[in-house]
Amino acid sequence: MEIKVLMRHGAGIREMARELGCSRNTIRRYLRETAAEQYSPRTARPTKLDPYKGYLLERIEAARPHWI
Numbered sequence: 001m002e003i004k005v006l007m008r009h010g011a012g013i014r015e016m017a018r019e020l021g022c023s024r025n026t027i028r029r030y031l032r033e034t035a036a037e038q039y040s041p042r043t044a045r046p047t048k049l050d051p052y053k054g055y056l057l058e059r060i061e062a063a064r065p066h067w068i
Contacts, residue, residue, distance in 0.1 A: 002020060003016060003020070003030045003031065004030075004031075007031060013027050013028060013031075
């Protein structure tokens with residue numbers, strides 16, 4: 001994160017806000033956070049082909065001997 005790098009180089013909050021183009025409150029909020037925000041993995045949602053999965057698998061299995 002750029003804010004943490006600038007802080008390590010000794011830049012002040014006002015200077016960081018000016019350089020990054022965001023408010024001083026935003027800089028303070030990012031500096032207070034100890035870790036990056038963690039996102040959980042998305043839940044799998046059904047595909048459009050799920051209702052036809054059985055039929056498609058049957059067709060693929062029936063065509064298998066004819067494959068090269």
